[in-house]
Amino acid sequence: MTSTAVPTDLxxxxxHLRGRLSEIAADFVTHGIAAGRVESAGSAEDRIAAVEELRAGHDDQVATMRRLQAALYDAGLAWPSGPVEFGGLGLGFGHDTVLDMVLDDLGFPSREALFVGLNIVAPALVAHAPEPLRTEVVTGLYRGDLIGCQLFSEPGAGSDLAGVSTRAVRDGDHWVLTGQKVWTSMGHLADVGEALVRTDPDAPKHAGLTMFLVDMHAPGVSVRPIRQMTGGAAFNEVFLDGVRVPDTHRIGGLGEGWKVAATSLGNERGTMSGAAGPLTPYVMERIVGLVRRLGAEADPLHRPQIARTVAAVTAMRAAAGLSPDSWSHRLEPVAGSVLKMLMAEAADEIARLASSVLGDAAFIDNGDPDSFAWSEFVLGVPALHLAGGTDEIQYNVIAQRGLGLPRP
Known part of the structure; x- marks a missing residue:
């Protein structure tokens, strides 16, 4: 299918999507039952997640995600913003968000395990990887044959990403990678990982980095889950112990890792504000339903928080709906950081509203509808201020690269 076959208006x-998706809905629509989401509010299984975490029985969920992604790819709908030559439609990022929203609204299962590969790894491969690596892996990611992860952060290099110390040493036609990565989303499920490593320890820290695509099943790769206060373990630490990577799996030029990382991070920050993030139609329906069920809109104690929540969500949706040419020339390069900050702030306000309205019932299952259901969302929201770069990093990016302000 080509980009001319579908309307560009969001x-x-x-x-258009609703009509097309009806062709494959029978095999996938779950009538509201998907990862992190159940029909009966108030049950012990009811939970609303800010960061989706695959739990017991996730093998079946992952298999369903892969099958859904393959069906979308075969229908020409897997990657609306992607280049046509890779099975995309050549449209804007807003069309990706619309796809996520329609899938969620129609009751299709979550594709959360595929998020990093689809929105972070694939764009970097399209922009920087050599052939045939680019075509082979990008196609695999967008068909759901491969799950990708991002091997960026380290114990000593989180927000200061250019300070990574994982080393890659040349050995003939291969590189030998040794080091540790941390906060790797979906690393326990991944088939491939985009690894930022240091190839020249004598060069300035930004200039001595190179990006590689690592086989996550290769000898020397160890993945260990990190248990979070939500009870889940969507993040992992990954150890690379003499992992051999062929030079043909280098993404971009030697010493150009920072440029490749910038491509991935820009896409991550922008897509985190879309429906692939926490503020799905389901979450919005639940918070509106909670407020109305408890009559909180009539309570003067809750009205200010309701107003702040509505304002934050409206601002995020307005910004996410802008087409690329709607941003000023100066701000367009930092649009991802702006969207990411607006998303995190909106999630904060929703968490505050749920906690305020429910009180103790937000964390205690007393049998009433919505009791305990919001606890995972409230506990998971702080992670949104770290994922994709901390708030402080985003403010610096916006100030310096977008507004042209001097460094402090």
């Missing part, structure tokens, strides 16, 4: 595109 509303019309959503209507």
């Amino acid at each position: 509303t019309a595109f959503g209507d």
